[in-house]
Amino acid sequence: MQSVPSRRHVIADDIRNQISTGRIKAGERLPSEAQLSSRYEVSTPTLRSALAVLQGEGLVEKIHGKGNFVRYPLRRITYVGGGRTPRMESSAESALRVSVRTTNLQAHGQLTGLLGVSASSPLTEFFCLSHEGKSPHSLARIYVPRDLSPTDVPAEAHCCKSVEAKLAELRPPLAEVRERVSARPPTPEEAATLRISSALAVLAITRVAADSTGRVVEAALLVLPGDRADALFSTHHVTDERTS
Numbered sequence: 001m002q003s004v005p006s007r008r009h010v011i012a013d014d015i016r017n018q019i020s021t022g023r024i025k026a027g028e029r030l031p032s033e034a035q036l037s038s039r040y041e042v043s044t045p046t047l048r049s050a051l052a053v054l055q056g057e058g059l060v061e062k063i064h065g066k067g068n069f070v071r072y073p074l075r076r077i078t079y080v081g082g083g084r085t086p087r088m089e090s091s092a093e094s095a096l097r098v099s100v101r102t103t104n105l106q107a108h109g110q111l112t113g114l115l116g117v118s119a120s121s122p123l124t125e126f127f128c129l130s131h132e133g134k135s136p137h138s139l140a141r142i143y144v145p146r147d148l149s150p151t152d153v154p155a156e157a158h159c160c161k162s163v164e165a166k167l168a169e170l171r172p173p174l175a176e177v178r179e180r181v182s183a184r185p186p187t188p189e190e191a192a193t194l195r196i197s198s199a200l201a202v203l204a205i206t207r208v209a210a211d212s213t214g215r216v217v218e219a220a221l222l223v224l225p226g227d228r229a230d231a232l233f234s235t236h237h238v239t240d241e242r243t244s
Contacts, residue, residue: 011040011050019059019070027134030060030068055197058227061135063195074132074228079205081179082233085164086207086220088130088138096137099156100163101127104146111143114208114219124149128163129193136194138229140222142167148217167218175212181205181231190223201226 018024030036030051037047051068054060061071077096080087088096107121115123126142142163150166183201191198205222224231 007040007042007046008050008053011036011042011047012053014040015050015054016057016059024070026070026072028070029066030070032067052197052199056199058196058200058225061195064192072133072135074135074137076228076230077138077224078230078232079203079222079224080232080234081181081205081207082235083177085168096130096132097156098128098130098163100153101129101155102153103127104149111219114206115143115145115216117145117216122146126153126163126167138222138224139190139193140220142218142220144171144218171209171217172211174209174217176210176214178208179205179233183226186223186225194223194225196225196227203229203231205231 015024015030024030031039033044033047033051037044040047040050042050051060051062055062058074059071060068062068077088103125105123105125107115107117107119107123111117111123112119112121115121117123122145123143124146126140126144128140128142130137130139144167148170150170153163153166182204184204186194186196186198186200186202188198190196190202191200194202196202203222203224203226205220205224207218207220207222208216209218210216
C-alpha cells in the first residue's frame with residue numbers, strides 16, 4: 001500500500017519545483033511564513049517543517065529578521081589536510097572572501113587542553129568567516145599564544161591563504177600537525193551564522209600544530225557544512241634507497 005505524502009512534503013515538493021523551473025529565482029525572498037501558511041492552508045509549524053526540508057537540501061536559507069530566501073548554488077570546497085599548511089580548494093576560490101575578527105582572550109575550557117596551557121594564559125582568537133557572494137560558506141576559529149599573534153592580519157581577505165601566511169610569519173617551523181575530523185550537528189550559533197538547518201550535519205575539523213619543542217603554536221577549529229564540503233588527506237611514502 002502506497003503511503004500518502006505528508007503535507008510538509010507536498011509543500012516542499014511544490015516550492016522545490018518552483019525553484020527548479022525558475023519561477024522563484026536564486027536570491028529571491030519567499031513570501032512570509034504567514035502568507036505561505038495561508039496559501040497552503042496549513043499551520044505555521046507544518047509550514048516551517050516544510051521549509052526545514054528545503055533548508056536541509058541547501059535550497060533555502062533563513063536570514064534572521066529578513067525571511068526565507070532561495071539560496072544561490074554554492075560551490076563545493078575541499079579541505080586538504082595532512083600537511084604543515086592546510087589548504088582550502090574551491091572550483092572558484094577567487095569567489096570566496098574571508099572576513100576576520102580578532103579578539104584577545106584568556107585560555108579556558110577546551111582551549112587549555114588543545115594548546116597545553118594553563119587557565120587564563122593569554123591567547124588571540126581569529127574568527128574567520130568565508131562568504132561566497134552574500135552567503136556564508138564556512139567558518140574557522142584559530143587560536144595562537146599571544147606572543148605569536150601578528151598585529152596586521154587583514155580584517156578582510158580574498159582567501160584563507162593570506163590569513164594563514166600572516167599567522168606563519170611569527171611562529172617557529174612546525175614539527176607536528178594533528179587533525180581530527182568528525183561529523184556532527186551544528187551548534188545553534190553555527191547554524192545561525194552559516195544560515196543552515198540544524199538538521200544538516202557539519203564537518204568539524206580540529207587542527208593542532210606544534211613546534212620542535214612540543215609547544216602548541218596554533219589550534220584551529222573549522223566548521224564546514226556537509227552539503228558543500230569534502231576533506232582530503234594524502235600520505236606520501238618516501239622509500240629509503242640505500243646504495244652500497
